[in-house]
Amino acid sequence: MAGLHKSEFSNPIINWIDTRLPVFTMIQKEYGVFPTPKNFNYFWNFGALAMVNLVIMIATGIFLAMNYQPNTLLAFGSIQHIMRDVNYGWLLRYVHQNGASMFFIVTYIHIFRGLYYGSYKTPRELLWILGVIILLLMMATAFMGYVLPWGQMSYWGATVITNLFSAFPWIGPKIVTLLWGGFSVDNPTLNRFFSLHYLLPFILTAVIFLHVAALHITGSNNPLGIDVKSPQDTLPFHPYYTIKDSVGICVYLIVFGLFVFFFPNVLGDPNNFIPANPLQTPADIVPEWYFLPYYAILRSVPNKLLGVCMMFGSILVLFVLPWLDTSPVRSARFRPLYRKFIWLLVIAFVVLGYCGMNKPEGIFVVLSRIATLYYFAHFLVILPLLGKLERPLPLPESISHPVIGGRGGGPLPAGAAAKPMEKA
Amino acid sequence: MSKLRSLIAGVLAAGLLAAPLVAVPWAAPAFAEEEIAMPNESWSFNSLFGTFDLAAAQRGFSIYQQVCSNCHSMQYLHYRDLAGIGLSEEQIKAIAASFTVPQGVDDQGNPKEGPATPADQFRSPFPNPQAARAANNGALPPDLSLIVNAREGHANYIYGLLTGYANAPADFKMQDGMYYNKMFTGHQIGMPQPLRDGTVDYVGSMTNDLHQEAHDVVTFLAWAANPEMVERKQMGVRIILFLIVMTGLTYAVKRKVWANVEH
Numbered sequence: 001m002a003g004l005h006k007s008e009f010s011n012p013i014i015n016w017i018d019t020r021l022p023v024f025t026m027i028q029k030e031y032g033v034f035p036t037p038k039n040f041n042y043f044w045n046f047g048a049l050a051m052v053n054l055v056i057m058i059a060t061g062i063f064l065a066m067n068y069q070p071n072t073l074l075a076f077g078s079i080q081h082i083m084r085d086v087n088y089g090w091l092l093r094y095v096h097q098n099g100a101s102m103f104f105i106v107t108y109i110h111i112f113r114g115l116y117y118g119s120y121k122t123p124r125e126l127l128w129i130l131g132v133i134i135l136l137l138m139m140a141t142a143f144m145g146y147v148l149p150w151g152q153m154s155y156w157g158a159t160v161i162t163n164l165f166s167a168f169p170w171i172g173p174k175i176v177t178l179l180w181g182g183f184s185v186d187n188p189t190l191n192r193f194f195s196l197h198y199l200l201p202f203i204l205t206a207v208i209f210l211h212v213a214a215l216h217i218t219g220s221n222n223p224l225g226i227d228v229k230s231p232q233d234t235l236p237f238h239p240y241y242t243i244k245d246s247v248g249i250c251v252y253l254i255v256f257g258l259f260v261f262f263f264p265n266v267l268g269d270p271n272n273f274i275p276a277n278p279l280q281t282p283a284d285i286v287p288e289w290y291f292l293p294y295y296a297i298l299r300s301v302p303n304k305l306l307g308v309c310m311m312f313g314s315i316l317v318l319f320v321l322p323w324l325d326t327s328p329v330r331s332a333r334f335r336p337l338y339r340k341f342i343w344l345l346v347i348a349f350v351v352l353g354y355c356g357m358n359k360p361e362g363i364f365v366v367l368s369r370i371a372t373l374y375y376f377a378h379f380l381v382i383l384p385l386l387g388k389l390e391r392p393l394p395l396p397e398s399i400s401h402p403v404i405g406g407r408g409g410g411p412l413p414a415g416a417a418a419k420p421m422e423k424a
Numbered sequence: 425m426s427k428l429r430s431l432i433a434g435v436l437a438a439g440l441l442a443a444p445l446v447a448v449p450w451a452a453p454a455f456a457e458e459e460i461a462m463p464n465e466s467w468s469f470n471s472l473f474g475t476f477d478l479a480a481a482q483r484g485f486s487i488y489q490q491v492c493s494n495c496h497s498m499q500y501l502h503y504r505d506l507a508g509i510g511l512s513e514e515q516i517k518a519i520a521a522s523f524t525v526p527q528g529v530d531d532q533g534n535p536k537e538g539p540a541t542p543a544d545q546f547r548s549p550f551p552n553p554q555a556a557r558a559a560n561n562g563a564l565p566p567d568l569s570l571i572v573n574a575r576e577g578h579a580n581y582i583y584g585l586l587t588g589y590a591n592a593p594a595d596f597k598m599q600d601g602m603y604y605n606k607m608f609t610g611h612q613i614g615m616p617q618p619l620r621d622g623t624v625d626y627v628g629s630m631t632n633d634l635h636q637e638a639h640d641v642v643t644f645l646a647w648a649a650n651p652e653m654v655e656r657k658q659m660g661v662r663i664i665l666f667l668i669v670m671t672g673l674t675y676a677v678k679r680k681v682w683a684n685v686e687h
Contacts, residue, residue, distance in 0.1 A: 038685060080500040080569070083652065090652040091659075235685065243678045250671035254664060261660020262472055265573060273574035273649075274566075283609075 030216050035234035036241055037222035039399050043117075044220070044241075045248030046110035052249055053103045054208065058201055060096040068148065070194035072187045075150035076275040091260070098259040100142050101267045104290035106252070107138065116342055118330030119221040125322040127214040132318045134207050139291070139315075141200040144193040146288055151272030156285045158185045158193070164298070167305040184278065225331025226395055233399035284359065292356030293349050297375070299360045300368040310372065317379045324379055326387025334393040341382055348374040460606055462577050463584045465639065469646055470579070473661065475654045476647045481509040483626060484644025487637055491618050492568060495560060497548035500569035501648055504542040508651045509644070516542045523547045561601045563614030572642070572649040579646050581607065586638040589617040 007018035007025060018024040067086050069078035082089035111131070114120055120128035147158045162185065165175040181188025219228060228234055235241070259266070267289055271282045287295050294311050301307035317324075332339040348371040355368035468477035485506065488498070503520035511519070520540040525547050530536045540547065550556035557564050566574075575581045588607035592598050602612040619637045626632045647653075 077500065084500065084505065090656065094656075239681050240685070243674070243681050246674045247671065247678050250667055250674050254667045254671065257660060257664050257667060261656050261663065264656070270574050270576050270578075273570040 030237075031242075032236065032238045034216065034237040035219070035228070035231065036237045037220055037228055037233060037399055038235045038240070039222050039224060040220070040241070040244070041223050042244075042248060043109070043113040043223075045245055045252075046106050046113060048245040049106045049248055049252045050103065050110055051208070052252070053099060053106055054201070054205065057096060057099050057103065058205075060092045060099065061198070061201070063092050064096055065198060068194075070148070070191050072150060072190055072276070075148065075190060079149045094260045094264040095256075098256065098264060098267065100145060100288070101259070101290065102252075102256050103138065104142070107135065108290075111135070112346065114221075115345070116332045117221055117223055118225050118325070118327075118332070120322045121325065121328075121330050122322065124214075124218050124221065127211060127218060128322055129319055130207060130211040130214060132315065134204060134211060135318075136315060137200055137204045137207060141197060141204065142288065142290065144197040144200070147190065147193045148197060149272060150190065150276045152274045152276055152280075152282050153269045153272040153285070155185060155276035155278065156282055157287055158189065160285050161287070162189075164308045164311070167308040169305075221330060222399060223331060223333065224396055224399055225329065225334065226399065229398040230400070286357055289353065289357070292354075293352035294356075296352040296356035296368040297372045300355075300365065300372045310376070314375060317376070321379060321383075325383045326385075327383075327390060327392065328387070329392040329395065334395055335386075335390055336393065337390045338386055341378060341386065344374060345378045348372075348378070460584075463580045463587070465580055465583050465642075467579050467646070468643065469650075469653060473657060475657075476509070477643055478510040480640045480643040481647045482511070482644075483624075483630070484640040484642070484647075485509060487619070487624050487641040488568070488644055490624055492641065493546075493549060495549055495556070495565040495615075496568045497550070497565075498546045498569045498648060499548055499567055501546045502542070503540060503544055503546065505648075505651060509647055513542075520544060561614060565615065568645055568648065570649045572646045574649075579642050582645060583638050583642045585613075586619055586641070587634055 004019050005022040005025065007015045007022065009015045009018050009024055014024050064082065067078065067082045067089065069075055079093070082093050084090075086092070114128065114131070143157075143161060147154045162176055162179045165179065166172040168175070177183065179189070179192075180186065181192055222228075269286065286292070294314055297314050298307045298311040301310055327335060327338065329335055332342055351367055351371040352375065355364045355371065358364045360368070468474055468480065488496075503516055506516050506519065507513070520542050523540040523544075524537050525540045525544050527536045527538045550559065553564055572578050572582055577584070584607040585605060588605045590604055590606055592604035592611075596604065596611070598604060599612060602614060603616055604611055605613040619634055619641070621633045623634075623637060624632060626636075630636065
């Protein structure tokens with residue numbers, strides 16, 4: 001249905017644009033008055049933090065790309081050129097390098113929030129699935145980005161990870177050759193990884209747009225995990241959550257700043273300060289910290305193909321999580337058993353990470369096997385059964401009038417209550 | 425009650441955010457198969473606000489010139505960078521001019537050489553890795569531009585290596601042309617002991633024992649690997665202080681905006 005939009009903006013220029021392309025109305029609707037549950041805690045900051053992080057990564061990455069040389073003979077030196085000669089190059093590079101770690105810290109906490117409060121349950125399944133796609137894209141982007149400095153760990157990490165695909169029968173070696181653009185990790189590999197490392201963030205941006213669009217259809221979950229029932233349950237996004245997110249962004253920037261300015265290499269590997277040498281394998285090949293849990297899963301299985309399948313499976317299982325969890329109750333606050341198991345999952349994930357940075361010997365083999373077992377059992381056995389066995393606590397009547405606890409209703413500020421509800 | 429809860433959630437979230445800061449150094453893997461005590465030297469640059477001891481770095485540079493640079497390149501440094509350890513423009517010009525470096529080709533197309541300028545890279549002792557190996561019993565002396573960052577243990581490790589030479593234990597099998605070193609993985613290193621008491625002469629009353637020499641050259645190498653460190657930390661202090669104030673202000677505004685909301 002064509003037709004001009006009837007804009008309510010009084011500024012003539014904004015009104016003129018908004019009549020023809022109602023972007024201002026959209027921003028006002030989605031980020032101004034957007035009705036948001038009023039009971040968010042600070043865990044609900046992390047989506048916004050991830051968004052900020054993405055912008056920082058793209059902004060710094062564009063300027064790094066202006067000074068970087070995707071060529072095996074020049075790449076390592078061009079990073080040193082950035083660090084030493086480019087104006088504030090060291091700042092751009094350290095922000096980008098530590099920004100990758102910050103991105104994963106923020107995203108892992110964001111995912112934990114979703115798991116703890118059941119944000120993946122109906123009607124937010126697709127929102128969750130888009131999130132898992134975002135995680136996969138992030139991983140691919142981070143992996144390829146780590147190859148670009150062309151240090152020892154870049155090279156050998158790339159060799160080990162791309163070689164994983166060779167485990168698949170028949171098609172495997174063909175995939176590996178395609179990834180390499182040849183018969184070993186070499187200049188064609190570096191070229192295509194650079195190209196893809198520049199491309200994927202924009203695909204990521206597109207999927208994040210869908211993620212946010214889906215969020216604005218279903219509305220946000222909240223710490224109680226119950227649906228919004230009346231306008232009293234919500235607040236307009238602005239100024240309530242713009243200011244609350246701002247507090248989170250400030251704290252996040254402090255942590256980010258501590259890494260960048262005082263511990264810029266603490267999350268990196270000393271081996272990556274040595275130029276890539278195909279003839280000399282480092283004593284230990286370890287991926288970046290954010291991949292360590294999956295690396296531990298891979299190494300906990302003696303069979304290569306099975307290990308690779310389980311490593312990928314550990315992410316893929318998240319796609320079907322909305323249907324594995326049979327409990328109708330979202331928030332762990334009202335699920336006494338789930339509340340314990342979810343922390344076991346966190347412990348298993350951390351243990352896997354710790355095992356991933358150690359050689360697979362002795363106690364670490366045992367530990368990583370137990371943790372791997374729990375990781376999969378949690379999703380494939382415990383969650384399906386728990387929904388049937390667990391007796392959830394009584395749910396509050398509404399966000400404004402909880403049956404239990406001290407979060408009473410009470411009068412809302414006039415501006416907040418007057419906003420109409422977007423959805424029934 | 426609800427305030428308390430959201431406060432706890434906030435603190436927990438911030439804690440999770442900062443966890444890798446604490447966890448990673450603590451969980452760093454051991455640096456060698458056999459546990460040798462990593463030296464714990466006091467460095468001018470290690471603390472949160474630490475800077476480089478420029479006098480030590482300058483002495484270290486002269487050790488690099490007199491000793492290390494016979495075999496080790498520092499290809500990512502330029503002579504102009506030496507301003508970072510406090511050398512003047514004239515000193516840098518003089519140092520650069522004492523090296524002859526390739527300068528492209530002349531009008532006839534023949535390779536040309538001439539004295540280096542401050543804009544030139546540090547001259548490498550060998551034209552290529554093969555020549556370096558040939559001159560060093562098959563071993564390749566690593567480039568030292570980033571050596572402090574490139575080893576587990578960083579400055580302490582390099583110090584330990586330089587001071588770690590000893591006579592091999594009686595039952596230890598040494599290969600020909602190798603030297604025993606307590607710090608080096610496998611204890612056999614291709615580099616003969618580079619520094620001893622009195623290897624270089626210091627101006628003034630500075631003691632030139634092995635400890636001081638190693639300390640100085642490591643200070644120089646630490647600067648060479650992280651020349652931006654002082655500027656970085658200074659900028660960091662200002663930015664973190666600003667952000668703390670900003671966080672306080674933002675939180676105050678948040679409290680005010682939310683003051684009338686029962687949540």
